[in-house]
Amino acid sequence: MPRRPTIARSLAALERTTARLRWESGRIVLVPTMGALHAGHLDLVRLARMKARRVVVSIFVNPTQFAPHEDLASYPRTFEADLAALAALKVDLVWAPTDDIMYPPGFATRVAPEGPATVGLEDKFRPQHFGGVATVVAKLFAQVRPHLAVFGEKDYQQLKVVTRMAADLDLGVTVIGMPTVREPDGLALSSRNVYLSPQERARAPSLYRVLKDCAARIAAGQPIAATAADGAAELERIGFAVDYLAVRHAETLQPIASVADGPIRLLVAARLGQTRLIDNIGM
Numbered sequence: 001m002p003r004r005p006t007i008a009r010s011l012a013a014l015e016r017t018t019a020r021l022r023w024e025s026g027r028i029v030l031v032p033t034m035g036a037l038h039a040g041h042l043d044l045v046r047l048a049r050m051k052a053r054r055v056v057v058s059i060f061v062n063p064t065q066f067a068p069h070e071d072l073a074s075y076p077r078t079f080e081a082d083l084a085a086l087a088a089l090k091v092d093l094v095w096a097p098t099d100d101i102m103y104p105p106g107f108a109t110r111v112a113p114e115g116p117a118t119v120g121l122e123d124k125f126r127p128q129h130f131g132g133v134a135t136v137v138a139k140l141f142a143q144v145r146p147h148l149a150v151f152g153e154k155d156y157q158q159l160k161v162v163t164r165m166a167a168d169l170d171l172g173v174t175v176i177g178m179p180t181v182r183e184p185d186g187l188a189l190s191s192r193n194v195y196l197s198p199q200e201r202a203r204a205p206s207l208y209r210v211l212k213d214c215a216a217r218i219a220a221g222q223p224i225a226a227t228a229a230d231g232a233a234e235l236e237r238i239g240f241a242v243d244y245l246a247v248r249h250a251e252t253l254q255p256i257a258s259v260a261d262g263p264i265r266l267l268v269a270a271r272l273g274q275t276r277l278i279d280n281i282g283m
């Protein structure tokens with residue numbers, strides 16, 4: 001059986017182990033997660049392994065990025081299975097803090113991201129979300145002090161927000177993005193896919209298919225706004241409640257009027273029953 005990673009559950013233990021890892025290899029790469037690991041997370045870890053000799057994975061379901069009505073209480077937690085998967089990939093350290101360690105009594109500071117965090121996509125539907133994400137990621141970077149951190153393109157707006165934040169605050173961390181890992185039928189892997197009923201699961205791949213259809217139509221010269229509206233209408237017909245289907249500049253995430261203003265990213269968020277799914281593709 002592969003050796004289990006060291007598990008740090010206190011800041012003192014984290015400091016001890018990261019000091020050793022830094023001394024052994026010079027470079028540390030961090031993969032932040034909320035656990036309930038799937039093959040997409042594990043590909044992030046594989047990419048991390050290729051980038052540095054020492055890999056730290058954090059597992060923390062961050063309460064401050066969930067709104068009160070969201071799924072914090074029911075978010076899947078599979079710590080033992082996560083550890084076994086990370087052991088198989090020879091992860092050196094798992095940082096698994098408690099809520100109290102991350103947010104001790106009296107905690108009163110919040111990172112307030114702008115730019116890609118305020119473009120009317122996820123931020124419009126989850127107003128507190130990126131403040132929570134930026135704050136917890138800034139803390140993880142300060143605690144682990146990695147040279148590199150790997151994030152998934154699955155959460156594309158988050159990737160842009162975190163990249164901007166690390167640069168703006170001089171955190172000394174380079175953020176790398178990793179392409180989205182999908183099921184054979186195209187559905188992006190997500191810890192939340194376990195919420196889908198069999199009927200919803202059967203419909204869910206349409207999200208990716210419609211994104212691809214929209215990209216093909218735009219590449220063929222169809223007007224951007226009408227194509228996005230048609231895509232959203234098709235998803236509604238299939239049974240999704242669409243929050244947005246947007247065509248944006250791939251770096252700034254600002255709206256664009258023509259292909260010439262690209263590179264382009266298509267982003268979608270839609271609900272199937274109680275489950276909210278997001279996806280995106282480049283073109």
Ligand code: AMP
Pocket residue numbers: 032033034035040041044150151152153154155178179180181182188189190191
């Ligand atoms: P989460 O645990 O959902 O917060 O995700 C932790 C990291 O894994 C984030 O950087 C996500 O973007 C990334 N991730 C989640 N799902 C996927 C996927 N299907 N493919 C690639 N990366 C992913």
